[in-house]
Amino acid sequence: MLYVELLAQGLVQGSIYALVAVGLTLVYGLLRILHVAHAGLFTLGGYVGVLVTNATGSLLLALLVAMVTVGIVGMAIYRLCYQPILDKPPYVALIASIGLFIAMEEIYRLVFGPYGISFENPPLQDVVQMFGVTLRLGEVATAAGTLLLVGALAVFSGKTRFGTAWRATVTDPAMAESFGIDIIKVRYLNFFIGSAFAASAGVMVALLNNMVEPTMGSVPSYKALAIIVLRGLGDVRGTLVAALALGVIEAFGTIYLGKFLDRDAIAFAFLILVLMVRPQGLFGRA
Amino acid sequence: MLGLGAYEISVITAMGIAVIFALSLNLITGFCGQISLGHAAFYGIGAYTSALLTKAGFPIGVGLLGAVILAGLVGIVVGFASLRVRHDFLAITTMGVGFLFVGITRQMDFVGGEMGVSGIPASGFGKPGFMLFVMLCVVLTILFSLHLKRSWMGYSFDAIASDEDTAKVIGLDVSRYKLAAFAMGTALAGLAGALYAHNVRFIDPESFGFVESITVLAMVVIGGIGSVPGVIFAAALLSVLPLWIQFFDEYKLLLYGGLLFAMMRFSPGGMAGLARRIIPSKAKGARS
Numbered sequence: 240m241l242y243v244e245l246l247a248q249g250l251v252q253g254s255i256y257a258l259v260a261v262g263l264t265l266v267y268g269l270l271r272i273l274h275v276a277h278a279g280l281f282t283l284g285g286y287v288g289v290l291v292t293n294a295t296g297s298l299l300l301a302l303l304v305a306m307v308t309v310g311i312v313g314m315a316i317y318r319l320c321y322q323p324i325l326d327k328p329p330y331v332a333l334i335a336s337i338g339l340f341i342a343m344e345e346i347y348r349l350v351f352g353p354y355g356i357s358f359e360n361p362p363l364q365d366v367v368q369m370f371g372v373t374l375r376l377g378e379v380a381t382a383a384g385t386l387l388l389v390g391a392l393a394v395f396s397g398k399t400r401f402g403t404a405w406r407a408t409v410t411d412p413a414m415a416e417s418f419g420i421d422i423i424k425v426r427y428l429n430f431f432i433g434s435a436f437a438a439s440a441g442v443m444v445a446l447l448n449n450m451v452e453p454t455m456g457s458v459p460s461y462k463a464l465a466i467i468v469l470r471g472l473g474d475v476r477g478t479l480v481a482a483l484a485l486g487v488i489e490a491f492g493t494i495y496l497g498k499f500l501d502r503d504a505i506a507f508a509f510l511i512l513v514l515m516v517r518p519q520g521l522f523g524r525a
Numbered sequence: 526m527l528g529l530g531a532y533e534i535s536v537i538t539a540m541g542i543a544v545i546f547a548l549s550l551n552l553i554t555g556f557c558g559q560i561s562l563g564h565a566a567f568y569g570i571g572a573y574t575s576a577l578l579t580k581a582g583f584p585i586g587v588g589l590l591g592a593v594i595l596a597g598l599v600g601i602v603v604g605f606a607s608l609r610v611r612h613d614f615l616a617i618t619t620m621g622v623g624f625l626f627v628g629i630t631r632q633m634d635f636v637g638g639e640m641g642v643s644g645i646p647a648s649g650f651g652k653p654g655f656m657l658f659v660m661l662c663v664v665l666t667i668l669f670s671l672h673l674k675r676s677w678m679g680y681s682f683d684a685i686a687s688d689e690d691t692a693k694v695i696g697l698d699v700s701r702y703k704l705a706a707f708a709m710g711t712a713l714a715g716l717a718g719a720l721y722a723h724n725v726r727f728i729d730p731e732s733f734g735f736v737e738s739i740t741v742l743a744m745v746v747i748g749g750i751g752s753v754p755g756v757i758f759a760a761a762l763l764s765v766l767p768l769w770i771q772f773f774d775e776y777k778l779l780l781y782g783g784l785l786f787a788m789m790r791f792s793p794g795g796m797a798g799l800a801r802r803i804i805p806s807k808a809k810g811a812r813s
Contacts, residue, residue, distance in 0.1 A: 504629065
């Protein structure tokens with residue numbers, strides 16, 4: 240029973256990682272930027288989610304508002320921060336992104352206070368029995384929401400004209416441009432969707448912990464970075480598998496390795512191990 | 526002594542330690558072009574090694590030497606990672622090393638776990654004496670950096686930093702030079718960490734976390750990646766500003782983050798790059 244319980248917890252945690260990592264993977268695939276400031280957008284999503292829920296009482300509305308606002312902020316970050324330094328060596332964008340992330344966390348701390356904010360009436364706290372394990376409704380909603388969003392993304396990128404243009408741009412920007420695709424528009428779309436996904440993850444974490452705080456973005460996003468490296472340069476599907484796997488590995492690792500490593504270090508121990516054996520990543524092609 | 530009060534002495538000591546730490550990262554990231562987001566781990570290894578050795582009764586000399594050797598050895602191991610992965614992947618791997626260090630020290634009881642190590646013996650030179658000792662280490666580190674930059678090894682580092690594949694093609698043993706850069710840079714970080722431990726006399730895992738790694742990276746980047754005077758200036762400035770201005774301490778991270786971003790966005794060469802742009806050298810003037 241313990242195993243099923245751990246598996247369920249791992250999958251819920253993995254869903255959060257997946258939503259954050261999908262956005263990072265989209266940005267990395269298109270621009271080869273390790274978008275650390277993505278974590279700041281995740282946190283912003285959490286704050287918007289809690290504030291709107293408290294104001295209106297509707298979690299669903301809050302989720303939508305968070306995804307749209309954060310998506311727009313994400314596009315602004317691309318336009319103002321990344322676009323001007325795309326031709327510089329890769330470390331320039333990476334360090335700029337880290338700087339931006341730290342500044343964002345500090346702004347949240349100064350604006351919303353250091354202790355974080357909570358829901359006035361925490362939604363979805365009821366407990367349900369599923370497959371013999373006890374889960375909170377919030378956890379079920381997290382897993383279901385992730386499935387829904389990722390499924391929608393798969394349909395969008397696979398079945399629509401815009402999705403095809405998008406995939407073409409990720410595969411070969413120069414070729415896509417010569418076929419008449421507006422790659423600037425694709426980049427904006429990319430940042431909008433990636434950031435909106437991060438925001439949804441932020442709202443879900445706020446729901447699970449009934450708490451948002453300025454530094455809540457750090458740990459999931461460092462792990463999301465690890466995940467996109469683990470996945471190598473594969474596709475969104477690889478990211479999903481790696482994210483869920485990491486959630487499960489952590490859940491079991493905390494029980495069996497907790498004496499030597501804390502939870503956050505397990506992910507990186509696994510990452511370093513994989514990279515040393517397969518530098519191209521777990522699912523990458525050599 | 527020297528007309529300095531106790532406060533000035535502690536400020537100068539802290540500043541000196543920051544300069545050594547920043548120059549140590551500059552060897553790896555600045556000279557050799559290998560980005561590291563986990564440099565605080567080596568600072569921490571140095572601090573823990575020297576703290577535990579001196580607490581066990583060894584003299585401070587043994588503590589410092591042990592710190593340098595152990596940090597350098599672990600540095601070589603991490604250096605092997607730089608042979609396997611590059612650029613962004615190396616950044617994430619070194620970041621992982623940083624988290625691993627904090628994660629392990631937190632869980633291990635014989636290094637104090639979450640509680641850290643307290644009651645670390647002072648240097649035994651007295652506060653002013655320790656300041657002079659730190660300053661001596663700073664001068665030696667600066668001389669070493671300057672010498673290295675103009676040596677054959679320094680030129681090889683430069684070649685690797687600007688284009689690794691070409692460096693390989695012209696026959697440089699890239700792997701050996703990278704490992705050398707990691708060994709020297711991390712050993713120096715170990716020294717800085719040991720000095721830090723004997724200065725503040727209390728350490729815990731949180732003192733060597735990701736924020737510390739970013740702080741030192743900020744010093745190197747804001748000073749100007751690879752520029753020895755730039756890095757010294759930025760490290761000295763960024764380490765004393767929070768001590769001088771109380772108001773500044775509250776906004777310290779915001780300013781670090783903002784500066785990091787602004788520097789990369791507007792002047793990726795850092796302060797050294799800015800200085801070069803404002804005061805063009807004769808050679809450049811002739812060219813343009």
